[in-house]
Amino acid sequence: MNARNLPATAAIARHALLLLTGALVLVPFVWMVSLSLKPPGEIFRASFSLLPEQWFAVENxxxxxxxxxxxxxxxxxxxxxxxxxxxxxxxxxxxxxxLAKLDFKGRDMLFGLVLIGLLLPHQVLALPLFILGYSLGILNTYAALIFPFVVSPFAIFLFRQFFKSIPDDVVHAARLDGLSEFAIVWKIMVPMAMPAVIAFSIFSVVSHWNDLFWPLIAVRSEDLMPPPLGIMAFKNEEAGNDYGPLMAASTLVVLPLVVAFLAAQKWFVEGLGKGSIK
Known part of the structure; x- marks a missing residue:
């Protein structure tokens, strides 16, 4: 094999590996959709069949x-x-x-605390947050589902990295025009960092849409349950061993995330790419 063929061979190998990895990731989702179309008698059949012999989609x-x-x-x-x-x-x-554009004492230490916050899984804070929620009387309310996630270390980190890629001259010019620091944030920095905002939005929505751990602790009322907790209640009370409707409900819950990601994938990649420049 000559030197010219090596790059082409490496590219083929990389794409083959990516396709294989993508196929492995998609298998559970494809199987979930397949089960949502089948009647109960076909779901646990020994023979493998991706498409149902008897379509049961409407019923499920x-x-x-x-x-x-x-x-x-x-x-x-x-x-x-x-x-x-x-x-x-x-x-x-x-x-x-x-953290990106202002010079003040303790800035680096605060950014270090943000990085430490990135390392802490949310489950570690569940007990103190539960006690705090009980003390504030917000358990079993929407506030209990929202309050613990208002400050996101990942959002601060991602936005800071993107803001640092914006030239300081832009900020200086805005100050000369008489804009306040808050006006600079909302009228200049955030619009310029829209790819990072969209990228983080996808991360945030996917994370909290799929969250089961904290809602299981924070709420009991069925009227407040988010989709994952509601599906678990549906499985226990209604579906039982009838997995067709359960897979149908799971498909309906996942579908909005897939559509949102496909619609915003260009900005998602751009936001992550530019956010990692510095």
């Missing part, structure tokens, strides 16, 4: 939507995720701007 999806308040769970998920994201951007963007 109808049961998923009618025998449990799945629309209510999804509305809860949309409200909680949207509120968390709005508050995270509102709080974390000014904090990231201060």
């Amino acid at each position: 999806y109808t049961k998923a939507l009618t025998e449990a308040p799945l629309p209510r769970y999804m509305v809860n998920g949309v409200f909680v995720c949207a509120t968390i994201l709005a508050l995270q951007i509102l709080v974390c963007a000014p904090a990231a701007y201060a």
Whole structure:
């Protein structure tokens, strides 16, 4: 093999590995959709079949939507995720701007604390947050699902990295025009960092839409349950061993995330790429 063929061979090997990895990631989702289309008798059949012999999609999806308040769970998920994201951007963007563009005593130490916050899994803080929520009387409310996630170390880190890639001359020019620091954040920095905002938005929405651990601790009322907790309640109370409707409900819960990511993948990649420049 000559030297010219080596780059082509390496590229083929890389793409083959990526395709194989992508296929392995997609297998559970494809199987979930397949099970949502099958009647109970075909789900545990010994022979493998991706497509059902008898299509049971209408029955499974109808049961998923009618025998449990799945629309209510999804509305809860949309409200909680949207509120968390709005508050995270509102709080974390000014904090990231201060760490990126302002010179003050203790700035590096504060950024170090942000990095430490990135290393701490949220489960470590569950007990003190539960005690704090009980003391404030917000357990079993929407506030209990939203309050612990308002400050995001990852958002501060990502926005700071993106803000540092914006030339300081832009900030100096804005100050000469009479803009306050908060006006600079919202009128200049955040619009210029929109790819990073979209990238973080996807991370935030996916994380909190799929979160089961904290809602399982924070709420008990079925009217407040987000989608993952609602599906678990549906499995225990309604679906039982009938996994077709359960897989149909899971497909409906996952579908909005897939659509949102496909629509925003260009900005997602751009935001992560530019955010890692510095």
